[in-house]
Amino acid sequence: MQSMLPGAPWLLAHKSMLTIYQPHKVSLHSNDYVMWKDVAGDVHALPNACPHMGAMLSEGWCEAAGDGSSRVVCPFHALAFDAQGRTVLPGSTKQTLPQLEPLELIVQGDFVWSYGGYAPKLPIPGVLNAIAAEYTFIGHTADRTVNTDLLSMLLNMHDYNHQNGTHRDLFRIAEVQFHRFIDQGYESHAFYDMPTAPYSILEKLRRPDLFLLPSTISAHLENHFPAMVIFHGESSLGKVAQCHLFVPEAENRTRTYILLFGQAKHPAFNLMGRAYLNFGQVVVDQDADILGKIYPNAPQKIKLNNEVGMDWVRRNFETFAVANVSAASKVSVSP
Template identity: 40%
Template sequence: MILPGAPWLIAHKSMLKVNKPKLFTICGQDYVLWKNEKGEISALENICPHMGAKLSDGWICPETNTIACPFHALEFDSEGRAILPNEKISKPLAKQLKLFLQGDFIWTYANQEPKLTIPDILEKLSTQFRFIGVAGDVTIKAPFIDALEINHDVNHAKGTHRELFRIKETKVDDFQDDGYFSVSTIKHFREKNTFQEYLENIALLFTPNEVELILENYFPSLVVVYSDSPLGKLVQVFTIYPQNKNTTRIFIPLFTEKSFGIFNSILEPPTIKATEEIIRQDVAMLENLYPRFEPKIRLSHEEPLHWVRQLYYNW
């Protein structure tokens, strides 16, 4: 078990289709999640207790809010009880995944005893900003610690994201930590993009050559990135959780400060696309690393990286 007792943000409700089972893996265990028409979320271990079929390959019965096994069409309710002939209901047989809902955000402790409280930052963001969508939701073929570190490595943008943002220098103005929370204030200095790059991603038109970022770090799963643009403040919530020993899941909810009415449908997709390109570049780098070893070189501005490493290894 990786970081038992840590709170994990696993989804926004918009990531689940109504009455469609979704396979979900955390800390080496498979679960099936589903959402009904009322927006209620259910989660069970993915294995049918009859003969081991994958419940996520089954279907949802809307009238009863049950999930049907694809093997024998046995139905299970949100508490894991089987619906038997003559409408008899068994005791719970399929184990539930205990969920904690925070507005439209879905959290879990992976059925472990909580060690940290769930941060309220997403509740605050939901009242102060406008949710515009989720970027990514992809699996990285890399251990959780690798993905955790890159989210706190302020130096990697100069190399990993040069293709997109042309970053030539990064400066850390401040770093403050307080237990399992920290804040970084950084600046990226960019070269100008080419005309072709602007055509391929119009979001670059709204990215200044000097990018100021505030990073709020909520160990272990969230890095909330605030940035300013001509379109108003943009907030990206970098979210990760461990799937298995060597795979990690990542997705990024996005919020904006302003609404531009009918132009939202034009301006928001490129913003999401640019964020997805950030994910793609991070994933490509992480999946191409040699096995981890003790770094033989130390760079400046590595305080956030050392902070998160210490918390992880001292958990």
């Protein structure tokens, strides 16, 4: 369990990822939950296994109750559970005591966070609220589960040298010119440039989104350990904040997805939102692909320059896990 860093906050969803009255499965710390959003925009989550015979509640449906609240309905025997995990058994008109313990959520605007029921050891970073106030939300993409542990996922995201290898296709990154790393404990900032090989005009005309790729990609990565990396990019058309999120679903299974925000300088920027989302999808797919082609226990005999981001991850991961060995007991967390 310590490898999943209990006590850290995890962003389970942006409200736009949830359809009203549509059950949605999420996993955290080796537990599965059903999450749903009601017509008022309130979000709820219960353990995903029905307490009758273990059917997946996320495979059922939602319905409105007479008092205006909402319930998730088991697909097996149509038992309906409210947000507190109570139900009414067939042949009865009386509501049961809670049969399922709700997952405690902290909802800030459109952001749905959870500590998974563990005592908070890090505060929820306020940067997403600041970005949402300044930028326009473009959308989400690349929501997928990768069969790798959380540490390996984070090391990959903070391996600045892998850009011209893993991300060479499409972006044609020729080299990584690393400039600066600012270490602020559980927050850090990395700055580097990535010159790219050019596409021909004919290639760009065949695929207009390639016009968005600059000759040099200037990267500012804002890192909030362990759950988030934000890529800040800027062009003549506008600014983007591409937020990469990580959720430890199980010991060797990590979920990742992207929330994209933008700030237009030119009207054309608003027409290209889908293209920026597609680029994000490519980045995540390329990272997931390479993580499936690594021998995790192979000894590292070579150390490259500019592995400072990976060193930052290892240090924080080790100190956080050690500091929380005695804090693994679950407690209530109030929104």
